Amino acid sequence: MANAIEHGSPLGELNKVHINIDCDAEAMLIEVSDQGVFKARLPVTEGRPSHRGRGIFLMAALVDEVKIMEHQSGTVVSLMKLKKSIKKIS
Numbered sequence: 001m002a003n004a005i006e007h008g009s010p011l012g013e014l015n016k017v018h019i020n021i022d023c024d025a026e027a028m029l030i031e032v033s034d035q036g037v038f039k040a041r042l043p044v045t046e047g048r049p050s051h052r053g054r055g056i057f058l059m060a061a062l063v064d065e066v067k068i069m070e071h072q073s074g075t076v077v078s079l080m081k082l083k084k085s086i087k088k089i090s
Helices: 003-008 055-062
Strands: 020-022 029-034 066-073 074-082
Touching: 029 055, 055 066, 055 074
Parallel strands: none
Antiparallel strands: 020 029, 029 074, 066 074
16 A cells, blocks of 8 residues: 555655455455556665665565556556465464
8 A cells, every 4th residue: 555655646645545455254355546657666676685676576575466467547556365275373
């Protein structure tokens, strides 16, 4: 959501960012949509690792499926977490 606000709002407050969350017994689906253009970047700045640009890596590590869909009207990031992949801590 933070990336959608920061990078997906080329017109600032004039743009809209939406989040949709669906959950059932099998999975949770989160979709974040914005009105910006997706820019894939690696976390390297001037030849050195950056503290920025790790969003895709974090999403992929935390959920079971990441989809990034580009449209003329903006970008939609879809994250799915399956219930069977959640580990219980005891």
